Amino acid sequence: MARRKTKNNKSASLLFILVLLISYLIYYVPKNSTSIEDINFNNINITNNNNTDNEEESTKSENELLSEIEYDNTTDTNTTKVNDLVPIKVHYIDVGQGDSIFIELPNNETMLIDAGDSSAKKTIIDTIKGYGIDTINYFVLTHPHADHIGSAASIVESFNIKSIYMPKVASNTKTFENLLNAINKKGLKIKEAKKGVNILDIDNLKIEILSPTKDKYTDLNNYSAVIKLTYKDTKFLFTGDAEAEVESELTDIDIDVLKVGHHGSDSSTTTDFLNKTTPSISIISVGKGNKYDHPKETTLNKLNKIGSKVYRTDELGTITVESNGKTIKVL
Numbered sequence: 001m002a003r004r005k006t007k008n009n010k011s012a013s014l015l016f017i018l019v020l021l022i023s024y025l026i027y028y029v030p031k032n033s034t035s036i037e038d039i040n041f042n043n044i045n046i047t048n049n050n051n052t053d054n055e056e057e058s059t060k061s062e063n064e065l066l067s068e069i070e071y072d073n074t075t076d077t078n079t080t081k082v083n084d085l086v087p088i089k090v091h092y093i094d095v096g097q098g099d100s101i102f103i104e105l106p107n108n109e110t111m112l113i114d115a116g117d118s119s120a121k122k123t124i125i126d127t128i129k130g131y132g133i134d135t136i137n138y139f140v141l142t143h144p145h146a147d148h149i150g151s152a153a154s155i156v157e158s159f160n161i162k163s164i165y166m167p168k169v170a171s172n173t174k175t176f177e178n179l180l181n182a183i184n185k186k187g188l189k190i191k192e193a194k195k196g197v198n199i200l201d202i203d204n205l206k207i208e209i210l211s212p213t214k215d216k217y218t219d220l221n222n223y224s225a226v227i228k229l230t231y232k233d234t235k236f237l238f239t240g241d242a243e244a245e246v247e248s249e250l251t252d253i254d255i256d257v258l259k260v261g262h263h264g265s266d267s268s269t270t271t272d273f274l275n276k277t278t279p280s281i282s283i284i285s286v287g288k289g290n291k292y293d294h295p296k297e298t299t300l301n302k303l304n305k306i307g308s309k310v311y312r313t314d315e316l317g318t319i320t321v322e323s324n325g326k327t328i329k330v331l
């Protein structure tokens, strides 16, 4: 009897393991293999290869969401003056895996580029409010991936927002839909982020959008608003998640400080691009132990090779770079 029981137990254990194995194959393997998700937009496929695997979908399509946006085509007229005694402060906020860069401008205005993922909400709001600021003059969302717009609806609700810039592309996620609702509720209108748009151009301070240059890209990352900020002799470049295709199109981008594209992924930061930009300082906004293995070793090696000093949010937390127009300091 005792032997029989052991045998039954063994069979039961084997059966249990078999069921577990089959369940694993059914539920997990297909999920992993579809983490590169093809979404249909304007009859082309946009490869959606970012933090969207687990994101809740909107009931509306990209085209439906995009058609609901009424773009504001007016340009900002700015009459503020630059105070030469006030340095520009660029805070690369540590939001884990994602981007959120808050800029205190020397004309007493502010700018926020991206809003991390949804878990970064409190960090971003507390950081900006901690600087004693409740107005964001220019809010730019580089592209609608969750690690860039995740906390954007909360930012819109929590701050006095003057202008909001986004590229003309949608994502059929609840995160994107909630953002549009928050923008509408505040009575704000989105300005299109595209090449040729100057966000600010006064005295020695200029903020230009260099990309997107086209209406359609095959990868959502390449819709990223690429922003160049010039203050007197110093230049900063913010690339969102723009990849090699966009980098190859950029011209006139000899800069001092680079926000490294796509969290240091090897899809960005080509050698050609580094030869054009020659940044003495490179900032990588990246989460500790992230599942994408960002930043890639190859990217770090390329940056080392050109002698660019690399600062990472996963190692240093929030990084602040200050410029008085002549010299740049990393705080």
Ligand SMILES: [Zn+2]
Pocket (backbone or CB within 6 Å): 050, 098, 099, 145, 147, 148, 241, 262, 263
């Ligand atoms: Zn990203």
